Amino acid sequence: MIAMNFRGPFRVRADRNKPDPVIEHPEDAIVRVTRSCICGSDLHLYHGLVPDTRVGTTFGHEFTGEVVEVGSSIKNLKVGDHVLVPFNIACGVCPFCKQELYGNCHESNPEATAVGGIFGYSHTAGGFDGGQAEYVRVPFADVGPMVIPPDLDLDDAVLLTDVVPTGYQAAEMGGIKEGDTVVVFGAGPVGIMAAKCSWLFGAGRVIIIDQLEYRLEFAQRFAQCEAYNFRSLSDPVLFLKKTTDYFGADVCIDAVGCEAAGSTLQTITGRKTLLQAGSATALHWAINSVKKGGIVSIVGVYGPTGNLIPIGNVVNKGITIRANQASVKRLLPKLIEHIRAGRLNPKEIITHRVPLEEVSDAYHIFSRKLDNCIKTILIPPSARA
Amino acid sequence: MKKKPEDYSHIKGWGIDADPENEPTYPIKKYTGDDHQRLSYAKPPQQPSKVEILHSNERPGLTSVFGTSSPPSGLSGLIRRHAFTYSEGNWGHWLSLILADRINVWEGIASDLLHGHIPNIFAERGWNAELKYNKKGAIQKVVTGVLVTTVAAGLLYQLTRKKKKTNWL
Structure with missing residues (x-):
């Protein structure tokens, strides 16, 4: 089959001879991929920032597909079902899954206890091949995948596997109260979605911060929020303090993670020399911009080692930090209702549709932010027929 | 328990x-x-x-x-x-x-x-897309790369040459 093949930092190719996946466990299914996305967090792998990202693996944790084979224990799915597959691999029976922490499953990742299994996200997240391929093995297929309702657009469905739930959970973890000022750092797909979802919780003012004008313009339109370029602000924290009457935002959301720009020290130590687990500039700003007793919600992805952040300010300001991988399965029913009611329209963020065979160019475009790229969908040849 | x-x-x-x-x-x-x-x-x-x-x-x-x-x-x-x-x-x-x-x-x-x-490292790095969407930037990168390589090679050559002369003396 054709599959994306990682060859090293900044190097990927479409491999035409990757063996088809097979059933390896009675609760597996094999899915023929119909849509897969490149996630902003895939760029952390692509840029070589996530330890144990091995040459030859296939990325991709956001995908939809048709079930073509099921394991002997599968009861809820049948061949021919068209499913959306949450990025978390969850067993459904460990104490974490039973408490709806589907992003923290204890039975899907032998390589690290700090993170559950994730499709196509390095061996640190379980060593599973991902969905940027024609076929993919889906473990615990009775737990995660959901048959796509007939009235749901396929493009919306694929964005429900990660981007929408992650953005929504970012706002949810903010504990937003009616009238709150919410600041979202990062106008990538997740940040844009977090800004949009903040209104659903009753925010009174939503501000998004980034450095790319085209994304800020899109965010302003899509999420009906205020948008500011930190390159034009001499001090983003001071700006946010002034614009909140020197009080601080009620809620700050870090939707950037380990590749934040804006601080030379963080960039050198976090992105260039890997002395810390990525550049924590956005988190630094979030902690310093939030009010005393405020909430910082983190959905940006960081590596496993450690980061330079002002933890003393967290203590002295009495900040509550809330963070997690999105629990996709928990949120799906609610998010589908929001889409049906027209409150969310995720597919508007898709800017690029690229044949899977051109995956090298697709990664480069997304990484370099060329052609006003916001969200890229890869389409395998069998799904184009 | x-x-x-x-x-x-x-x-x-x-x-x-x-x-x-x-x-x-x-x-x-x-x-x-x-x-x-x-x-x-x-x-x-x-x-x-x-x-x-x-x-x-x-x-x-x-x-x-x-x-x-x-x-x-x-x-x-x-x-x-x-x-x-x-x-x-x-x-x-x-x-x-x-x-x-x-x-x-x-x-x-x-x-x-x-x-x-x-x-094909050129293709694997997606430089076709760079040429398509950022031709000016791509050319700048190539020119810079060629210049840096030329200067480095020149310096290396000069240093090696001087060293050889010293040895003869």
């Missing part, structure tokens, strides 16, 4: 201020108390291990399922095996894995060549 309140009868006031409403993980976590089972829950069937799978030393064994992509091999595999002797909280674990990743890139190129495939 979870203890009962009477087991704490020797502690004056045990549990008197417990507040079930004080649950900062809501609504992300639906608290059930299952955490107190620790690892004694009924596990799903075990996936057979047909390739080498490394596992964190912070857990007793493999998980019920795991990915079988790219098992450890070669020099990078040796380093990865060493990395997994450290716990996840240890820098030795992660830095060893990053070193293994970098070595693995060269192993990948060697493997390509051994299989008769010459990797």
